[in-house]
Amino acid sequence: MGAALADPQPTLAQAKAKLEKLNDKADKVVDRYNTATERYKKAKGTYSSLDTSYKRKLATVADLRAQVAGMAVDSYKLGEDITSWPGIFGSNDPQGRLSGLAVAGQLSQERLQKLAAFDRENRGLKIERDKAQKALKAADKERDAVQKERSEILKLVAQQKKLLKKLGAYNPGNPNSTGIKYTGPASGSAASVLRFAYAQVGKPYVFGGTGPGGYDCSGLTQAAWRAAGVSLPRTTWQQWAWGQSRRVSLDALQPGDLIFSEGLGHVSIYAGNGQIVHAPQTGDVVKVVKLSAYGRNLVGAIRP
Template structure:
């Protein structure tokens, strides 16, 4: 009876057919789509305005330039460590050759003494037909013994020197490995930052990218280099303070339009400190490789006393440098995608200036 009552109370399941089934399916799909859209909205990156893209790209390129200068510094130090290591190894090899020659000479002397020293000296005097001659030879042998002692001392000293050289070589090897690790890390960071910047730029329309290139000198636009070359032709001689500064400026004008490549020092491409180093090298002045070392390579100059040929530096970390050419303008290698060009020094946060000696 209870079972019958329960069966009577159990609702009947209805099968959806026709238009009712289609309506239910549509509502279900719409609900699922809404849920998916809602869930995805929390994860999708919001659309950026061109101004926001430019700000992010600028930051990424600046970060890449910071890593580039660190890469340049590590590369320079790695080169110095490798050169020092090679010199130490060469010197150790030369000293080892001299040590082997000393050992051979000492061995020959010891062998000769062994052959003649097997008989007691008193017996040798008694048996000698010419005691005076024997005593003279014995005196010579004593002096030879002194030379042998000196030779042993010399060998010990050479062993100590070789050990010291090898220890220094081991230290240089560890130093080289450390700089190589920094190189790898900086290179990966540079590539990541540049890749992220290029990805952001790819999201802009062609017109937006063209506008960005025109305003900021990025991309493959040739308008800026062409204008700079025209300005260089019409500028006439630069009133530089000396012949060397004039030569450096002339070199920089000749580099206008050449691409920025991180780590490059010319002649077909440059990064910012590579350009200034190459320009002053053409004038016979050796500058260090990085921005943060170039700023200390010469006389510090206040902004009010800037003269053509001075190096002008930017950002608080001293991560960018250009060559001042007068009238508030500089020639510099801006960043990836932007060729060497003329630009106002006010376009970046000014940090200081140096006049190379």
């Protein structure tokens, strides 16, 4: 029986075509991953804030509970009628019960205020606790979404690295790269943006990367514009939506403009003189290339 034939090796053109498809898919997954991460951070932050409020409220209630207990003890020592006190806390209408006791002269105004405060804080505590629990559930849901996206993207990254190494085109980059000097036509804020972006040249593309040792495409644009004092959202989709009122024609690009690919899977920075600086894909590094050689369909640009 003859030996089994091995699967034929793909041609260079076939491998590059497959790599391009993987890159497009990875761009979209990276953005979903980044979006899920941002949502998780927001949900977790909401929970942390409410949890702090809950603990603060809990301490207030504990203090009021101690005051109420002390009032009960004082009333007992003074021979006052305290048989109604349990009903105050078990009543469906404690505020009305308290008012009735005050009218009957069984409670001083000060005691009434303390007990009313006790009731209010208890009600507030429950509301805060319920909010915190809902926020935590939302955070857990977002965390699960992040993990699912992360698993998918790790598989894509492994495929890309394998293919790039087979092509002899894998570039691990240097997280400590000092980049290159920007000498283009930008001025003002755009010059600050491009000086920062050019200083990152040579650093590796890292999915979910926001620096300083590596970036994904929107992580680089966000960090570069932050260097100029402008706060951009985290993901490509969010940056495109944020810049809805700042969109400019691709025929009127100026240095510093953000250029988005079709499908919003990728974003780069226009550097002037027909060039862009961007973090391309896994296995590559932050680099400066000609816009004409970019090789992707473009959907538009925004000017932060």
